[in-house]
Amino acid sequence: MPSLCSVCSAPAAQRCAGCQQVAYCGRDHQRADWKAQHRDQCRRFKVVRNDRLGRHLVATRHIKQGEIIYRDEPYAVGPKIANVPLCLGCNRQLMALRSPGQSDRFYECSRCGWPLCGASCEEAAQHRPECSVLAASGYRPNIRPNPANPEHRESAYCVIVPLRVLLLERLAPERYATVQTFESHLPERLASPLYGVLRSNLVPFVRQVLGLERYSEQTVLQLSAILDTNCYEIRMPERHVKVRGLYPLGAMLSHDCRPNTKHYFDDRLRMVLVATVDIPEGGVIHASYTQPLLGTVQRRLALRQAKCFDCTCARCTDPTEYGTSASGFRCPNCRRATNLVLAVEPTNYRSVWRCQNRRCAYQERAEQYVARCERLQQELLGLNRTEPAGYEQFLASNQTTLHPWNAYILQAKYALTQLLSSTRQTKEPSESATRRVVELCRDLLAVADRLEPGYSTFRAKLLLELGAALATLQALGVLSEPERQEWRTVRGELECIAKTDPTVDVSSVGDSG
Numbered sequence: 001m002p003s004l005c006s007v008c009s010a011p012a013a014q015r016c017a018g019c020q021q022v023a024y025c026g027r028d029h030q031r032a033d034w035k036a037q038h039r040d041q042c043r044r045f046k047v048v049r050n051d052r053l054g055r056h057l058v059a060t061r062h063i064k065q066g067e068i069i070y071r072d073e074p075y076a077v078g079p080k081i082a083n084v085p086l087c088l089g090c091n092r093q094l095m096a097l098r099s100p101g102q103s104d105r106f107y108e109c110s111r112c113g114w115p116l117c118g119a120s121c122e123e124a125a126q127h128r129p130e131c132s133v134l135a136a137s138g139y140r141p142n143i144r145p146n147p148a149n150p151e152h153r154e155s156a157y158c159v160i161v162p163l164r165v166l167l168l169e170r171l172a173p174e175r176y177a178t179v180q181t182f183e184s185h186l187p188e189r190l191a192s193p194l195y196g197v198l199r200s201n202l203v204p205f206v207r208q209v210l211g212l213e214r215y216s217e218q219t220v221l222q223l224s225a226i227l228d229t230n231c232y233e234i235r236m237p238e239r240h241v242k243v244r245g246l247y248p249l250g251a252m253l254s255h256d257c258r259p260n261t262k263h264y265f266d267d268r269l270r271m272v273l274v275a276t277v278d279i280p281e282g283g284v285i286h287a288s289y290t291q292p293l294l295g296t297v298q299r300r301l302a303l304r305q306a307k308c309f310d311c312t313c314a315r316c317t318d319p320t321e322y323g324t325s326a327s328g329f330r331c332p333n334c335r336r337a338t339n340l341v342l343a344v345e346p347t348n349y350r351s352v353w354r355c356q357n358r359r360c361a362y363q364e365r366a367e368q369y370v371a372r373c374e375r376l377q378q379e380l381l382g383l384n385r386t387e388p389a390g391y392e393q394f395l396a397s398n399q400t401t402l403h404p405w406n407a408y409i410l411q412a413k414y415a416l417t418q419l420l421s422s423t424r425q426t427k428e429p430s431e432s433a434t435r436r437v438v439e440l441c442r443d444l445l446a447v448a449d450r451l452e453p454g455y456s457t458f459r460a461k462l463l464l465e466l467g468a469a470l471a472t473l474q475a476l477g478v479l480s481e482p483e484r485q486e487w488r489t490v491r492g493e494l495e496c497i498a499k500t501d502p503t504v505d506v507s508s509v510g511d512s513g
């Protein structure tokens with residue numbers, strides 16, 4: 001059937017180049033429709049479903065690296081299950097009010113008594129609807145400044161985001177109905193200790209304390225499970241807090257351990273999804289729900305625990321993890337340091353681990369591998385996080401057993417770059433420490449090229465560190481000509497990334513000329 005113009009229903013000769021979903025009889029109607037509505041509706045993706053991923057997004061046309069795929073308005077934003085004290089109006093970390101002779105306290109909302117920044121936040125759109133429910137309950141949370149432990153998290157906040165979603169039933173019923181269709185994994189979650197706590201604390205709080213008895217225990221727990229499965233963490237360093245947000249398109253985004261997108265949150269807390277690499281028409285658009293520098297067992301366990309599924313993506317099923325062998329270690333039986341021990345069946349937690357050298361018989365059981373990983377994890381956690389020497393020592397002492405791209409080695413290298421870079425900002429930078437950052441960044445970038453390629457947040461951070469270190473070498477007067485060329489290349493790439501990612505501040509890498 002020939003396409004019809006979206007505006008006048010005449011036969012249409014041209015389609016929107018963006019989404020290929022709508023057609024027009026000519027440029028005038030296309031332009032008019034763009035202004036009237038299509039600018040907001042033009043989509044580069046559609047939601048589809050399959051047995052492995054459930055609902056997920058696929059590209060309806062070729063999406064270019066760096067392109068913004070969507071901006072998603074949140075359905076609800078607010079504190080995590082336990083949060084440092086934050087303002088329910090503007091999500092900022094709270095500052096204590098000091099009055100002589102009295103103990104410190106926070107400003108409290110004149111109606112509901114929950115802590116806020118000040119009077120202006122009482123009227124914030126985010127707080128108004130819940131304020132009357134909280135006020136009517138008569139419950140006053142005892143949230144006080146805790147100078148001895150400023151990181152202390154208050155569990156009273158666990159009720160706020162569920163309440164904000166429940167209030168959508170009256171304020172935005174179509175949104176509330178959409179949330180009910182989101183994945184929850186409730187049966188698996190009910191078996192976890194957290195859901196035992198929610199059943200005995202959150203449910204009575206919502207039903208008895210807030211008087212919302214029309215919501216059954218099942219509804220409240222189902223909603224908690226929907227939030228745990230679909231919310232994104234929003235880091236707001238400038239507000240010194242992390243909160244969580246529920247996004248309708250974010251709730252459709254599937255996971256892959258080598259993602260082709262990244263996201264950031266704009267000043268309206270919209271989730272902006274950006275393609276980090278080219279995505280072909282028909283390709284799955286995915287994000288990573290986990291960290292790139294974890295081995296396969298640790299990533300899959302984290303995904304199972306937080307999101308209730310067993311990942312079988314290309315990285316998880318490939319014993320070499322795109323050629324990094326990040327989960328592997330050096331064979332203790334072979335003289336050649338390049339012989340690695342890798343999982344025989346990477347997606348089986350019971351898998352045997354075997355030396356890749358066919359002439360070597362070395363193998364170890366899954367339990368031995370897990371014990372090895374736990375030892376390394378403990379060793380890393382025990383390091384002084386303000387002292388580079390401990391990380392250098394970790395790298396030196398493990399170099400005979402672990403190869404340079406083993407996940408624990410990579411974690412130590414990344415921590416070291418962060419530490420050396422932050423030291424450079426406070427102390428007079430030395431050439432040797434700066435050259436060490438350059439070396440570590442180059443090494444980590446080669447890993448990032450395989451595990452989170454393109455314009456990923458991980459690569460952008462490393463490029464920023466590398467660019468800043470090269471700028472320091474220039475300031476110290478020791479930058480070589482090849483390094484100057486590298487500095488220019490790094491800056492050029494960061495400028496491309498920054499075009500659609502305002503979180504990337506290219507000025508920090510200096511002017512490479």
Ligand SMILES: C[S@@+](CC[C@H](N)C(=O)[O-])C[C@H]1O[C@@H](n2cnc3c(N)ncnc32)[C@H](O)[C@@H]1O
Pocket residue numbers: 052053054055056181182183185229230250251252253254255256307308309310311312313
């Ligand atoms: C944010 S939701 C994504 C939308 C969901 N698929 C749906 O149909 O509503 C997250 C859930 O999607 C599923 N999922 C996402 N990525 C997956 C993957 N790589 N493999 C298997 N399941 C995945 C899991 O059930 C996960 O808990």
